[in-house]
Amino acid sequence: MLGLLLAADEPAPVLGIFWADATVAAFVATVLFALMVWYLIARARSGLKIPEVRKLPGLDAFDEAIGRATEMGRPVHYSPGISAVSSTQTIASFGILGHVAKLCAKYDTRLIQTNADITTYGVAEEVIRQAYLEAGRPDAFNAEDVRFLSDWQFGYASGVLGIFQREKPAANICIGAFWAEALLFMEAGVNQGMIQVAGTANNAQLPFFVATADYALIAEEIYAASAYLSKEPVMLGTVVAEDWARIIVFALIIVGTILSFFQQKNWLGGILKK
Amino acid sequence: MRKEVPMIITALSALAAVFGNFFWLGHHWGVMDLLDNWFNRSFAFAALIGVINLSIIHINAIRRRKENWVYSLILLIAMYGYAILGLIQTTDGPQASWIYNNVLTPLDSTVFALLAFYITSASYRAFRARTVEATVLLVTAIVVMLGVAPIGAVLFTDKISSLAQWLLNYANAGTYRAFSIAGSLGAMATALRITLGLERAHLGGAQ
Numbered sequence: 001m002l003g004l005l006l007a008a009d010e011p012a013p014v015l016g017i018f019w020a021d022a023t024v025a026a027f028v029a030t031v032l033f034a035l036m037v038w039y040l041i042a043r044a045r046s047g048l049k050i051p052e053v054r055k056l057p058g059l060d061a062f063d064e065a066i067g068r069a070t071e072m073g074r075p076v077h078y079s080p081g082i083s084a085v086s087s088t089q090t091i092a093s094f095g096i097l098g099h100v101a102k103l104c105a106k107y108d109t110r111l112i113q114t115n116a117d118i119t120t121y122g123v124a125e126e127v128i129r130q131a132y133l134e135a136g137r138p139d140a141f142n143a144e145d146v147r148f149l150s151d152w153q154f155g156y157a158s159g160v161l162g163i164f165q166r167e168k169p170a171a172n173i174c175i176g177a178f179w180a181e182a183l184l185f186m187e188a189g190v191n192q193g194m195i196q197v198a199g200t201a202n203n204a205q206l207p208f209f210v211a212t213a214d215y216a217l218i219a220e221e222i223y224a225a226s227a228y229l230s231k232e233p234v235m236l237g238t239v240v241a242e243d244w245a246r247i248i249v250f251a252l253i254i255v256g257t258i259l260s261f262f263q264q265k266n267w268l269g270g271i272l273k274k
Numbered sequence: 275m276r277k278e279v280p281m282i283i284t285a286l287s288a289l290a291a292v293f294g295n296f297f298w299l300g301h302h303w304g305v306m307d308l309l310d311n312w313f314n315r316s317f318a319f320a321a322l323i324g325v326i327n328l329s330i331i332h333i334n335a336i337r338r339r340k341e342n343w344v345y346s347l348i349l350l351i352a353m354y355g356y357a358i359l360g361l362i363q364t365t366d367g368p369q370a371s372w373i374y375n376n377v378l379t380p381l382d383s384t385v386f387a388l389l390a391f392y393i394t395s396a397s398y399r400a401f402r403a404r405t406v407e408a409t410v411l412l413v414t415a416i417v418v419m420l421g422v423a424p425i426g427a428v429l430f431t432d433k434i435s436s437l438a439q440w441l442l443n444y445a446n447a448g449t450y451r452a453f454s455i456a457g458s459l460g461a462m463a464t465a466l467r468i469t470l471g472l473e474r475a476h477l478g479g480a481q
Binding site: 017018023026027030033034037041084085086088089091092094095097098118119121122123126127144146147148149151152153154155157158166180183184186187190201203206207208210211212218219220221222223224226227234235238239241242245246249 | 292295296297298299313316317320321323324327328330331334341342378381382385386388389392393395396397399400450453454455456457459460461462463464465466467468470472473475476477
């Protein structure tokens with residue numbers, strides 16, 4: 001295998017089989033992380049106890065938001081952000097969308113789901129249709145409530161604001177990759193008295209969500225959502241692996257800071273190149 | 275088989291992406307370019323589905339004479355009209371360019387400009403000093419705003435600019451990177467769950 005990987009011509013591979021210097025540390029980190037995930041999955045599958053995952057208030061808020069919409073007899077709006085289906089944030093959002101759709105089907109509450117990307121539209125429709133089927137309410141699914149509005153950022157924002165104005169949702173859930181349109185949705189939601197749950201891993205938009213949403217999911221919380229909501233030990237094991245990796249990264253930052261203080265700046269690169 | 279086949283395709287694509295991103299031979303063979311090309315072609319095909327969805331919703335709105343159905347008519351005329359114009363003279367044609375530059379761009383800028391007002395109202399709510407955290411946020415925001423605005427240096431000398439830069443370069447950048455690291459680890463865990471077939475929500479239904 002190594003011979004095959006080295007068998008091609010110029011340019012010469014860096015550090016043996018890797019194509020660039022920076023990929024070595026990334027590959028080592030990925031493999032270590034995958035091993036941790038594999039260990040915790042194996043542990044959960046064999047029935048051994050895995051550490052508990054802390055409570056995430058933002059994820060427990062969906063019942064409250066949908067419950068309130070049900071009481072008011074008004075719809076719930078859900079946006080998965082404006083990224084394509086290739087974004088991990090969008091994929092994470094679908095895990096939450098399935099849960100939200102199931103709750104809406106259970107409570108017989110109308111769910112309006114809007115899309116800014118063509119690729120998310122088809123997937124979202126299937127996720128919602130399947131959720132209604134699993135909830136035993138396939139008849140309640142309305143394909144016209146899953147909408148592609150525009151792939152133009154502010155065209156999509158205008159479309160969502162129009163829906164807020166015309167159809168007056170009581171709850172607004174925005175989970176996924178958002179940019180400047182995020183605040184337009186959230187402020188309009190505040191002005192209309194909606195209960196709002198929002199989350200993103202786009203750091204620049206997080207302050208806007210924290211300032212305007214009733215419940216905000218911060219960065220990695222949206223990735224942990226589907227595992228948290230499923231309550232399956234195997235899925236929760238991967239969230240615990242995230243926490244372990246975070247502890248390791250924190251320790252590396254402390255060690256790096258100390259070594260950097262003593263002027264050994266490229267210590268990790270030096271170790272890996274040996 | 276409805277879920278198994280997509281799961282197998284996903285796992286194989288993920289392995290190909292690892293091969294293309296990390297290994298020299300994968301890079302040399304252009305594996306990532308190939309995957310990107312496939313995605314772009316799928317995207318082009320999916321665009322048709324979006325147009326069909328928009329058409330169904332708005333044609334039904336017109337047929338049933340729903341409230342504000344006139345806007346649905348305007349949307350359909352604009353969408354199909356611009357598509358036909360683009361097919362006749364390409365998007366660089368004189369009329370197509372005129373519509374783009376004089377209708378679409380100003381409309382886009384108008385919606386973007388709304389942000390200025392929304393940022394002000396959101397800031398007002400966030401900065402109300404009702405708790406210790408909100409007070410810290412308020413004081414920090416005032417220092418940063420005065421530090422980056424010319425009036426700050428006039429009123430409080432250059433020291434306010436230095437303090438604002440320190441807050442941005444150390445307090446803000448450190449926290450920002452902490453979120454980035456945590457977010458990246460979360461994305462990696464999600465990618466692994468998808469590759470291993472544990473995360474199946476995107477294939478339909480709740481977990």
